[in-house]
Each structure stands twice: as structure tokens, then as C-alpha cells.
Amino acid sequence: MALHLLLLLAFSLLFAVATPIRDITDDVCSSQIKDFQHLNSTGLHLELHHPRSPCSPVPVPADLPFSAVLTHDDARIASLAARLAKTPSARPTSLEDDAAAAAGLAGSLASVPLSPGASVGVGNYVTRMGLGTPATQYVMVVDTGSSLTWLQCSPCLVSCHRQSGPVFNPKASSTYASVSCSAQQCDDLSSATLNPSACSSSNVCIYQASYGDSSFSVGYLSKDTVSFGSTSLPNFYYGCGQDNEGLFGRSAGLIGLARNKLSLLYQLAPSLGYSFTYCLPSTSSSGYLSLGSYNPGQYSYTPMVSSSLDDSLYFIKLSGMTVAGSPLSVSSSAYSSLPTIIDSGTVITRLPTSVYSALSKAVAAAMKGTSRASAYSILDTCFKGQASRVSAPAVTMSFTGGAVLKLSAQNLLVDVDSSTTCLAFAPARSAAIIGNTQQQTFSVVYDVKSSRIGFAAGGCS
Structure with missing residues (x-):
């Protein structure tokens, strides 16, 4: 230096x-x-x-x-x-x-x-x-x-x-x-x-x-x-x-x-x-x-959470997830076991380990008719085929305040090559992170003045 x-x-x-x-x-x-x-x-x-x-x-x-x-x-x-x-x-x-x-x-x-x-x-x-x-x-x-x-x-x-x-x-x-x-x-x-x-x-x-x-x-x-x-x-x-x-x-x-x-x-x-x-x-x-300026009526909101860890990052609170309509088999406290950041620069969402494990098992069970594929790099829940062609379950991510992301197959899975798609989530290290794969096609507003983040489906496709 x-x-x-x-x-x-x-x-x-x-x-x-x-x-x-x-x-x-x-x-x-x-x-x-x-x-x-x-x-x-x-x-x-x-x-x-x-x-x-x-x-x-x-x-x-x-x-x-x-x-x-x-x-x-x-x-x-x-x-x-x-x-x-x-x-x-x-x-x-x-x-x-x-x-x-x-x-x-x-x-x-x-x-x-x-x-x-x-x-x-x-x-x-x-x-x-x-x-x-x-x-x-x-x-x-x-x-x-x-x-x-x-x-x-x-x-x-x-x-x-x-x-x-x-x-x-x-x-x-x-x-x-x-x-x-x-x-x-x-x-x-x-x-x-x-x-x-x-x-x-x-x-x-x-x-x-x-x-x-x-x-x-x-x-x-x-x-x-x-x-x-x-x-x-x-x-x-x-x-x-x-x-x-x-x-x-x-x-x-x-x-x-x-x-x-x-x-x-x-x-x-x-x-x-x-x-x-x-x-x-x-x-x-x-x-x-x-x-x-933006149209506030089209969004569902979750509060920005203050954190002493870093006051410049955007912290929110994940409160629950469902797969095919059923909540994951984890306690409600598991979602808040780590601080959660929403970040435009992270590709793969990171979840607390127990939440990720439950999500991986639930998605694999819901896709039991789709052939499994070998792990790919940091992604360990993979399937044969492409996200647009496999039968993926409906998955939701809920946040405090009532905001919900209803994930399509393209938000849930990521194609890693021409014949393999993988769950676009991984275990977290020191913080959970909502990455850009899950945000894709949603309109996301960062209303810093009102200390809230909003989501609206169909912002782009």
C-alpha cells in the first residue's frame, strides 16, 4: 500500500x-x-x-x-x-x-x-x-x-x-x-x-x-x-x-x-x-x-432494521418461508438467528444453516420426480434440467411487516450449465443475505426516508 x-x-x-x-x-x-x-x-x-x-x-x-x-x-x-x-x-x-x-x-x-x-x-x-x-x-x-x-x-x-x-x-x-x-x-x-x-x-x-x-x-x-x-x-x-x-x-x-x-x-x-x-x-x-419518487401504493413493505454491525448496509428481518404452501420445519427464532442483509451484489441468497437445510430438504422432496444432479461449486442441491422446464414448487419468503416474495422457478433455481439447475441458496456464514437471484423481476424500493423496503411483483420480466 x-x-x-x-x-x-x-x-x-x-x-x-x-x-x-x-x-x-x-x-x-x-x-x-x-x-x-x-x-x-x-x-x-x-x-x-x-x-x-x-x-x-x-x-x-x-x-x-x-x-x-x-x-x-x-x-x-x-x-x-x-x-x-x-x-x-x-x-x-x-x-x-x-x-x-x-x-x-x-x-x-x-x-x-x-x-x-x-x-x-x-x-x-x-x-x-x-x-x-x-x-x-x-x-x-x-x-x-x-x-x-x-x-x-x-x-x-x-x-x-x-x-x-x-x-x-x-x-x-x-x-x-x-x-x-x-x-x-x-x-x-x-x-x-x-x-x-x-x-x-x-x-x-x-x-x-x-x-x-x-x-x-x-x-x-x-x-x-x-x-x-x-x-x-x-x-x-x-x-x-x-x-x-x-x-x-x-x-x-x-x-x-x-x-x-x-x-x-x-x-x-x-x-x-x-x-x-x-x-x-x-x-x-x-x-x-x-x-x-415512486408509487408507494403498489408495494408491500418491511422495515429497515438498525444494526450496530454496520449502519450503512440495508438490514431487514426474514420471518418465515414456505415450500408448496407448508412452512419449513424450523422454529421461528431460526430466521432471526443471524442478521439479514438485502444486497444487490450477492447472487446466491445465504440463509441460517438450519433454515437452509430445511429448505433444501423440502424443495428436494417437492421435486422428487426430477432427477438429482451432482453438487456444483458451493451449490449442493442440484437437479437435471433447466429452471424454466422443471416442475418447481411454490416458495415464499416472508418478512416482518407483511412483505412477501413469491418466488418463481427462476427465482428459486439457477441454471449452472446447459443440463443442470441448482437451488439458488447456500448456508450463511456470519449474516443471512437476500441476493439478487431472488430479487429478479421484482420491483424493489429502498425508501430510506421512511426506513422501509418494499417489494412488488411484475416490475420487469
């Missing part, structure tokens, strides 16, 4: 022009985008796509096995577990040494497109974000479990992973500005990234966003105009990454939607309000992320 910062700070005045790369916008899909905008006349709506959709921002790598998605997913679970345990990053750091090294050297609603991140080599969803003046579009991971938004910036003084589309060039934006070490936002980094900031010899604030799976981004805290479609907002604070390594696929960076003053949600809230809604689509449809 200290060496990386030395390199970063030694060349802090060098900003090279990024190599032009063709824009990823697919003209073939433009008519679909226009059609989707008409769904809500009060704001701009842009499409979200599954990675196997023909309109996905970038194609799925032909040789990407589903086991790679599961490996990334397990690494994310390790990252969340480390956060909840308040353990240091797996990457060796000495921030005191880093600081010493540094001393030496519009509208009521905006909506953006989302696409499942397997299309850029990761398992969570992505969107296009515009940055700078003139604006350039970037494919970004959307993460409800992170606060600071960051993206790779030229000249990538230490390391940049391969990304789809152009690397952001601060020199090309007339509205770009670095953030000084004395700015309040520099002090706010410690709560947003769980790491203290550092300061360059030219008084530029340096951030470090590190994750429990050893992924990280280090760079300059910056501000610029951010845009989503035709909606632009100035003075958006984000990280301009100069050393970015880990499981980010081919995305340009990450958009943070957690409960923190540096997240995208909180920075846009004065204009758009403290809520956002998304629908994560299947392969055959489009979905969306909307920031701002």
Missing part, C-alpha cells in the same frame, strides 16, 4: 489522455430505450439488461463458466463478513505509513440503465453513468453494499484492470476538480470506505476503498458533473482511481448506494429524495434503476 501511494503521489501531476475506445451504446437497442421512457412521464427511464440479452452493454465472455460467478460471489460474502466483524482488509496496509508517504510527496426522478454484471465478468448488475463535461459514458457496477462511487482514471499511475469502454480522463473534462485534504468530504472518507484518507504534497485528498476479498481502489477524491441520460448534477464527489485491482470484471468502477453521505443516493437526495427503486431483469427483458 505504501509503495502504491508513493508511486501515485510521485506522479500526481501527470494525467495522460486515455486511448479512445468506441462507445458501448448499442444503436440496435435505441428504440427499446425510447419505449421504456414512456413508462413514466415524470422522469427519464433507461433500460437494464441481463448479460445474455442481445442489448447488454458488453457481451458475455464465451468461456465464462458459472463457477466463476460463484467464486466471485463467495469472495463478496467474505468481504461482507469482514465488514460485519470489523476486521481489517485482507490486503496488508499501514495507513500511518501511507500518510507519512503522502506528506512526502435535476428533476424529481432520474433513472439509469442496469445490466447484470456477468456481462463484464462479475455476478452483479451494472449501469451506464456519464461523467465530466462533455459527458462520457462508463459501465459501472451498482452496489447497495458500498458507499463511495469510484472509477478508473488515466493515467492509471499504478494499475488499472481491463475495462470495457474508455478510461476516464480528468484532463478532458472542463468541470473536473480534485478535492483538498481540508474539505469535509475528505474527512467523510473514513465512514464511507472504513479506511482513513491520506494527503498528497499538493494537498489532494487520497482515498482507499478496500474489500474483504482483497479487491481495492486507491486514488484521488474528486468532484465533477455526473449525468444519467439527460439529467446532470454538478459537484458529485467520487474516487478517481489510480490503483485498482480485484474482482471488478470489465467495469469501469463502482456506484455506491449504501446509507452514507458520500453515496450516490445521499448526494442526489437534495434534488431527488432519499429513495431509489430497481428491477433486476431476466434474460428476455429490460429492467431499471430509478432515483427519486
Whole structure:
């Protein structure tokens, strides 16, 4: 870490022009985008796509096995577990040494497109974000479990992973500005990234966003105009990454939607309000992320639960599950034996061990007419066939307050190859997590102002 910062700070005045790369916008899909905008006349709506959709921002790598998605997913679970345990990053750091090294050297609603991140080599969803003046579009991971938004910036003084589309060039934006070490936002980094900031010899604030799976981004805290479609907002604070390594696929960076003053949600809230809604689509449809107002009457709600473990994550309380109309054979206390997080970046839902075991047995019993298949990676309840073709039982997940997710076969099972489908659940480690497979096709609203999360079926298909 200290060496990386030395390199970063030694060349802090060098900003090279990024190599032009063709824009990823697919003209073939433009008519679909226009059609989707008409769904809500009060704001701009842009499409979200599954990675196997023909309109996905970038194609799925032909040789990407589903086991790679599961490996990334397990690494994310390790990252969340480390956060909840308040353990240091797996990457060796000495921030005191880093600081010493540094001393030496519009509208009521905006909506953006989302696409499942397997299309850029990761398992969570992505969107296009515009940055700078003139604006350039970037494919970004959307993460409800992170606060600071960051993206790779030229000249990538230490390391940049391969990304789809152009690397952001601060020199090309007339509205770009670095953030000084004395700015309040520099002090706010410690709560947003769980790491203290550092300061360059030219008084530029340096951030470090590190994750429990050893992924990280280090760079300059910056501000610029951010845009989503035709909606632009100035003075958006984000990280301009100069050393970015880990499981980010081919995305340009990450958009943070957690409960923190540096997240995208909180920075846009004065204009758009403290809520956002998304629908994560299947392969055959489009979905969306909307920031701002929503129709409250269409949702069933569960309260957000306060937790001393991490006040930026979205905790809720799972209260029960049924399979084919029958409750699982576990005590009601089993569901609350671990804290429960809802997370857009986790693919496979994790349940308390006793709940998962009961679910696995009940689903297997209900599908006794379907041939079993061998376990696949972390998934141990597998069947021959595809989710769309097997006879799967009706499964519900209930939450305090009355919210219910009625899972279709595609929410319950995940196809791991052309001949095998598996139960899209696994045992939890230190926290239960409601992943994005179970959320798929539901409209999910995070109403932070009212401290509640709502679900509505049929948000997209």
C-alpha cells in the first residue's frame, strides 16, 4: 500500500489522455430505450439488461463458466463478513505509513440503465453513468453494499484492470476538480470506505476503498458533473482511481448506494429524495434503476432494521418461508438467528444453516420426480434440467411487516450449465443475505426516508 501511494503521489501531476475506445451504446437497442421512457412521464427511464440479452452493454465472455460467478460471489460474502466483524482488509496496509508517504510527496426522478454484471465478468448488475463535461459514458457496477462511487482514471499511475469502454480522463473534462485534504468530504472518507484518507504534497485528498476479498481502489477524491441520460448534477464527489485491482470484471468502477453521505443516493437526495427503486431483469427483458419518487401504493413493505454491525448496509428481518404452501420445519427464532442483509451484489441468497437445510430438504422432496444432479461449486442441491422446464414448487419468503416474495422457478433455481439447475441458496456464514437471484423481476424500493423496503411483483420480466 505504501509503495502504491508513493508511486501515485510521485506522479500526481501527470494525467495522460486515455486511448479512445468506441462507445458501448448499442444503436440496435435505441428504440427499446425510447419505449421504456414512456413508462413514466415524470422522469427519464433507461433500460437494464441481463448479460445474455442481445442489448447488454458488453457481451458475455464465451468461456465464462458459472463457477466463476460463484467464486466471485463467495469472495463478496467474505468481504461482507469482514465488514460485519470489523476486521481489517485482507490486503496488508499501514495507513500511518501511507500518510507519512503522502506528506512526502435535476428533476424529481432520474433513472439509469442496469445490466447484470456477468456481462463484464462479475455476478452483479451494472449501469451506464456519464461523467465530466462533455459527458462520457462508463459501465459501472451498482452496489447497495458500498458507499463511495469510484472509477478508473488515466493515467492509471499504478494499475488499472481491463475495462470495457474508455478510461476516464480528468484532463478532458472542463468541470473536473480534485478535492483538498481540508474539505469535509475528505474527512467523510473514513465512514464511507472504513479506511482513513491520506494527503498528497499538493494537498489532494487520497482515498482507499478496500474489500474483504482483497479487491481495492486507491486514488484521488474528486468532484465533477455526473449525468444519467439527460439529467446532470454538478459537484458529485467520487474516487478517481489510480490503483485498482480485484474482482471488478470489465467495469469501469463502482456506484455506491449504501446509507452514507458520500453515496450516490445521499448526494442526489437534495434534488431527488432519499429513495431509489430497481428491477433486476431476466434474460428476455429490460429492467431499471430509478432515483427519486415512486408509487408507494403498489408495494408491500418491511422495515429497515438498525444494526450496530454496520449502519450503512440495508438490514431487514426474514420471518418465515414456505415450500408448496407448508412452512419449513424450523422454529421461528431460526430466521432471526443471524442478521439479514438485502444486497444487490450477492447472487446466491445465504440463509441460517438450519433454515437452509430445511429448505433444501423440502424443495428436494417437492421435486422428487426430477432427477438429482451432482453438487456444483458451493451449490449442493442440484437437479437435471433447466429452471424454466422443471416442475418447481411454490416458495415464499416472508418478512416482518407483511412483505412477501413469491418466488418463481427462476427465482428459486439457477441454471449452472446447459443440463443442470441448482437451488439458488447456500448456508450463511456470519449474516443471512437476500441476493439478487431472488430479487429478479421484482420491483424493489429502498425508501430510506421512511426506513422501509418494499417489494412488488411484475416490475420487469
